[in-house]
Amino acid sequence: MSDLLERLRERGWRLTAQRRVVAEVLDGDHVHLTADEVHARAIERLPEISRATVYNTLGEMVTIGEVIEVATDGRAKRYDPNAHRPHQHLVCFRCGTVRDVHPHGDPLAALPPAERFGFTVSAAEVTYRGLCPDCS
Amino acid sequence: MSDLLERLRERGWRLTAQRRVVAEVLDGDHVHLTADEVHARAIERLPEISRATVYNTLGEMVTIGEVIEVATDGRAKRYDPNAHRPHQHLVCFRCGTVRDVHPHGDPLAALPPAERFGFTVSAAEVTYRGLCPDCS
DNA sequence: TCTTGACTTAGACAAAGTCCAGGGTACGAT
DNA sequence: ATCGTACCCTGGACTTTGTCTAAGTCAAGA
Structure with missing residues (x-):
């Protein structure tokens, strides 16, 4: 800060x-x-x-x-504000709460060259969705 | 259609x-x-x-x-309109063009239970970003 | 063909964000 | 410590994206 x-x-x-x-x-x-x-x-x-x-x-x-x-x-x-280390987000369907999460592996690796259509791909944002404990 | x-x-x-x-x-x-x-x-x-x-x-x-x-x-x-089979999106930083892409593996699998914070996680949306051939 | 409930329209409204002119102020220079 | 100025802040108008409503219209079954 x-x-x-x-x-x-x-x-x-x-x-x-x-x-x-x-x-x-x-x-x-x-x-x-x-x-x-x-x-x-x-x-x-x-x-x-x-x-x-x-x-x-x-x-x-x-x-x-x-x-x-x-x-x-x-x-x-x-x-x-958590820009220090890479992370993704987990969002509740109902209430919209957002949590930072850290999946393992690089999400970029899952996209084969043939699926890149000539793009220079440099980032992947993942949004996981589900119900949070309070909304279940 | x-x-x-x-x-x-x-x-x-x-x-x-x-x-x-x-x-x-x-x-x-x-x-x-x-x-x-x-x-x-x-x-x-x-x-x-x-x-x-x-x-x-x-x-x-x-x-x-x-x-x-x-x-x-x-x-x-x-x-x-392509709701038939699951896919993700690849977006150009500059011009905003969007392509459907098909990464391999299930993106959900990369999120370990310890990173789910009690959520019932049921979906993952991935947005890949990069420069398209025209914008390079 | 007629009837009816669902669909469509125009326009007002709302939410999220941008832009601008004019006044205010942080900070380097004195 | 004070000054000057370039940059910052404010309030409000404006834009974009999307929703809602009242009244008119029409698709489809009887």
Whole structure:
């Protein structure tokens, strides 16, 4: 988190109260908030922060690779601060809860050359779906 | 396609010009249109068809499992008529082109029980990303 | 052919996200 | 410590994507 802010600064970015709050709100494990959820929590600490700033700041964090954008449901994008090590996501059908998971093996390896159609394939995102314990 | 319309009829659904046109527009391999793209093409054949009807019809087709909803980019959902056999998607970073691909092995198998957090996991969607030949 | 309930339409509405002009401020320079 | 300026933030308008509703229309069985 202050780690994140430090990296922002190294990029010559100005450290503002707004950016600090967004980074703090997003900190933690298994955090997958939407932009509006981030905004709502940020307002508790900094009442005058605007939606546009939250969107801008999240976008900047995604650009430098400190935060990952996750589209689990075709609705609002979610923001995942766990960009340190590669992982995938497990989503509940009913309540939408998201967990980070670590499958073994490289998902890219399962795609044979003949199925790549000349693409230079460089990433694979896996979304596992099921019912969480609370929703069973 | 007429196959699809036949199934709709078996479910007691009325066969209308609008539904026929939506099914025709969506027919084919590697077709991944957004709802608005479907609407634009449907209008060429049936100028008075409304957006609401296109959304309704696509939703119905998804409900009966004849069409799959794909969220490749966090923007508009895309509709994939290839619901016959399981497959995954390969998306170009730059132009957004989508291809159906068939990785080998079951992606579910890569998720160990210890990584399931008590979920009843029943599906895995994989999105491969890379640059298509035209965009390289 | 008639009837009827399901389908379609246009447009209002909602949710998620982007853009802009103008005021505010972090930070290097002095 | 203060200043100047380039960059940041704000509020609100706007866009895109999708949903909902009331009223009119029509497919299909009787």
